[in-house]
Amino acid sequence: MPTHDLLITNAALLANPVDGRVQEAAYLAVLDGAIAGIGAMADLPGETRADRVIDAAGNLLMPGLINCHCHGAMTLFRGLADDLPLMTWLTEHIFPSEARLVDAEMVYWCSKLAAAEMILAGTTTVADAYFHEDAAARAFCEAGMRAVAAQGIIDFPAPGVPDPKKNIEQAAGFLSAWQGKNSLLTPALFCHSPYTCSADTLQRAKALAREAGSFFFIHLAETRGEVAQIREQHGCTPAGLLHTLGLLDEQTICVHSVWLEKADIELLRESGAKVVTCPESNMKLGSGIAPLAALLAAGVPVGLGTDGCASNNDLDLFQEMASCARLHKVAAHEPTRMPAAGVLGMATEGGAGVLGLGRQTGRLALGLRADCLILDRKQPHLTPFHNPETLVYAGRGSDVATVLIDGKVVMQDRRLLSFDLEETLDKVRRLAARVRARG
Amino acid sequence: MPTHDLLITNAALLANPVDGRVQEAAYLAVLDGAIAGIGAMADLPGETRADRVIDAAGNLLMPGLINCHCHGAMTLFRGLADDLPLMTWLTEHIFPSEARLVDAEMVYWCSKLAAAEMILAGTTTVADAYFHEDAAARAFCEAGMRAVAAQGIIDFPAPGVPDPKKNIEQAAGFLSAWQGKNSLLTPALFCHSPYTCSADTLQRAKALAREAGSFFFIHLAETRGEVAQIREQHGCTPAGLLHTLGLLDEQTICVHSVWLEKADIELLRESGAKVVTCPESNMKLGSGIAPLAALLAAGVPVGLGTDGCASNNDLDLFQEMASCARLHKVAAHEPTRMPAAGVLGMATEGGAGVLGLGRQTGRLALGLRADCLILDRKQPHLTPFHNPETLVYAGRGSDVATVLIDGKVVMQDRRLLSFDLEETLDKVRRLAARVRARG
Numbered sequence A, B: 001m002p003t004h005d006l007l008i009t010n011a012a013l014l015a016n017p018v019d020g021r022v023q024e025a026a027y028l029a030v031l032d033g034a035i036a037g038i039g040a041m042a043d044l045p046g047e048t049r050a051d052r053v054i055d056a057a058g059n060l061l062m063p064g065l066i067n068c069h070c071h072g073a074m075t076l077f078r079g080l081a082d083d084l085p086l087m088t089w090l091t092e093h094i095f096p097s098e099a100r101l102v103d104a105e106m107v108y109w110c111s112k113l114a115a116a117e118m119i120l121a122g123t124t125t126v127a128d129a130y131f132h133e134d135a136a137a138r139a140f141c142e143a144g145m146r147a148v149a150a151q152g153i154i155d156f157p158a159p160g161v162p163d164p165k166k167n168i169e170q171a172a173g174f175l176s177a178w179q180g181k182n183s184l185l186t187p188a189l190f191c192h193s194p195y196t197c198s199a200d201t202l203q204r205a206k207a208l209a210r211e212a213g214s215f216f217f218i219h220l221a222e223t224r225g226e227v228a229q230i231r232e233q234h235g236c237t238p239a240g241l242l243h244t245l246g247l248l249d250e251q252t253i254c255v256h257s258v259w260l261e262k263a264d265i266e267l268l269r270e271s272g273a274k275v276v277t278c279p280e281s282n283m284k285l286g287s288g289i290a291p292l293a294a295l296l297a298a299g300v301p302v303g304l305g306t307d308g309c310a311s312n313n314d315l316d317l318f319q320e321m322a323s324c325a326r327l328h329k330v331a332a333h334e335p336t337r338m339p340a341a342g343v344l345g346m347a348t349e350g351g352a353g354v355l356g357l358g359r360q361t362g363r364l365a366l367g368l369r370a371d372c373l374i375l376d377r378k379q380p381h382l383t384p385f386h387n388p389e390t391l392v393y394a395g396r397g398s399d400v401a402t403v404l405i406d407g408k409v410v411m412q413d414r415r416l417l418s419f420d421l422e423e424t425l426d427k428v429r430r431l432a433a434r435v436r437a438r439g
Helices: A072-077 A086-101 A104-120 A133-143 A164-178 A199-212 A224-234 A238-244 A262-271 A279-284 A292-298 A317-332 A340-354 A389-394 A421-436 B072-077 B086-101 B104-120 B133-143 B164-178 B199-212 B224-234 B238-244 B262-271 B279-284 B292-298 B317-332 B340-354 B389-394 B421-436
Strands: A006-013 A023-031 A034-040 A053-055 A060-063 A065-070 A123-130 A146-153 A185-191 A216-220 A252-256 A274-277 A302-304 A372-375 A400-405 A408-412 B006-013 B023-031 B034-040 B053-055 B060-063 B065-070 B123-130 B146-153 B185-191 B216-220 B252-256 B274-277 B302-304 B372-375 B400-405 B408-412
Touching: A006 A372, A060 A340, A065 A104, A065 A302, A065 A317, A065 A340, A072 A086, A072 A104, A072 A123, A072 A133, A072 A421, A086 A421, A104 A123, A104 A133, A104 A400, A104 A408, A104 A421, A123 A133, A123 A185, A123 A400, A133 A146, A133 A164, A133 A185, A146 A164, A164 A185, A164 A199, A185 A199, A199 A216, A216 A238, A224 A238, A238 A252, A238 A262, A262 A292, A274 A340, A279 A317, A279 B317, A292 A302, A292 A317, A302 A317, A302 A340, A317 A340, A317 A389, A317 B279, A317 B317, A340 A389, B006 B060, B006 B372, B060 B340, B065 B104, B065 B302, B065 B317, B065 B340, B072 B086, B072 B104, B072 B123, B072 B133, B072 B421, B086 B421, B104 B123, B104 B133, B104 B400, B104 B408, B104 B421, B123 B133, B123 B185, B123 B400, B133 B146, B133 B164, B133 B185, B146 B164, B164 B185, B164 B199, B185 B199, B199 B216, B216 B238, B224 B238, B238 B252, B238 B262, B262 B292, B274 B340, B279 B317, B292 B302, B292 B317, B302 B317, B302 B340, B317 B340, B317 B389, B340 B389
Parallel strands: A006 A053, A006 A060, A065 A123, A123 A146, A146 A185, A185 A216, A216 A252, A252 A274, A274 A302, B006 B053, B065 B123, B123 B146, B146 B185, B185 B216, B216 B252, B252 B274, B274 B302
Antiparallel strands: A006 A023, A023 A034, A060 A372, A372 A400, A400 A408, B006 B023, B023 B034, B060 B372, B372 B400, B400 B408
């Protein structure tokens, strides 16, 4: 038996949140970034050796969480201008700040802050989407996070893409630069929305994604206003437009998808397209409530995302899970909707499936990559701990003590190990002072 | 100038969340439990002396939060049986567990756990309501929390009140035992609801409360089922029933108040009655969304509560604020609803007003009691910190570093100081094992 790189002992193992089963007194062994052993302490072979041992001391060991939609760099705009009408917020605050401040350096540092925030809250994989995504991809790689990084495409001058005519060309450059470069990073494309990208842009972007075997993300049917606009311009729903343009397939990930009609859900199901729901962002912006029960009943794969910090305003998937579980109950006046175990599954195995990473992450099993967290369940707000549903309704990101990504300990006892957090905080605070100095 | 008991220096002072103004580099001085000095560091008299100095080091100093509705002892049932239909949950899980396990010792230890959880999350005042409330009152006093403790009244055999005919008599005993006993503790009454208490019980309880000058709490119009039942039995709405019975006045606090008609809101306004909203509980149980905007527009005082752990499942008012701010935006499809500053005000000065404690707590000003918290705003998920709204949308109870109640440091650097937390956790875990051993 080889010497393992790392051995976690005495854990309460929640190997797959979907089944909710907790095995007390378990171990997990890591070799070359993969799970090389997992099971009951009683079955741990006596000759097992490891370079490093972490005693979980009865705490919960579970898969890392998967954030299926984020604009990491927007940490800079966290709480910049809350509680305003949507268009005032966008046109008077977010867009001007983006135009003035978003460059590669900003995206790098602010994505690094996002990575720190997510790792500290137990998120091990993120699907990010922004401009200057090359800088974001560098930040996530240096943070040691697993990431699907999607370069933004929009038909307006955008940060790093002053000439929108070149948006597809630049996105192609991003894909080729990152394909096969880092095993933790999957490059992808992100068309902002059907109301900010022309049919031609959408089709060219999807053709490029198909050619590269990449995911195509798009904000879809986020607001009633968007649906009205698309109906006026194209005579169909946003999902109907994507269908007509031939953009829906298993590599298309529709974010938000709040205002879907029955026929839209059927189009998504037939095509194999996937959905990411961002309940806290949809709540805060007053956008609406996605038809999750209907999507899940139809068998559409659904992942959970935080969206960016300008509209959430944090990247804590524990709180996102709670909001998701609670929101759909109150919307339906039905306490059995979106049970906590299902939501926990959506934030782990479900999210991995949506991002095409189901054979790497999302649960803890032999041969998968070691993306996991150790959570301190001995705290007052988690006591008693009758079952894992408690994580959804009472857990917070700050309960996570230790995080492994791809077998590497990136956070231990709440200390970030993969990069210099203070340097990043300092850089972002300097940028934030420039945000406030506007006008 | 006398020597102060405590001096907090170098704080970013948010003296009253309602106005949202943060004064950088401020101090707060405490003498005999009261705020004896507050202002800019530059104005701190040179001769100021204090027995103890806490350097806030640029962190936020603000009033402690006020939880206007809680069943502290129900921490024992946290996550016991989530996501079930309401009546299954109540009749097959909560009621049987209560009947089997609730005694004075259980209430004492589980209320103490609740106090620990709340203090660790920055809550300095709680309005609690349960049975064996004498034991809860002892727990809160020993924890050093400011509390309004309300003895439960119901027309069924209840823990500690096997004969419902004696429910008013026992409640009277509770009031007289605790009046004037401890400056932090205000005794009160809690009639469970208009569907579990007869008109006679409600009137006798309110008469007792009036005689004693005490608050009268009641769960009101929580579900549509309750409204239908009251309408069938009494031919009016729950609020209408209270009005008809002469129970509405400034000392009546209506909890939940989800299903109110326009006329109900007018009855509450005219009478001076107050409302406590518990959005996370209402969401998780699928009860509905309270008409907060209409209540506030009518001028009805509204406080924020977590409800008990069986239906929330934590006692973190930071997350409750976030849920409150977000829920009403999505319900109205309007991002300007329930602005964060207003919600922060509801959880501080507003809550103090509802509980009749406005001259003691809820904001930081000369002469008020020193109930405050120091919050670490330097963490990644609070960076940048453009404004205090960030506390509502991105803050969590675990961001609170230090808590003072009535001038005493009950928590410092996340360590609970007022009692032995490990002993309490141990006692509750033993009780929890008995919960699971049912059947």
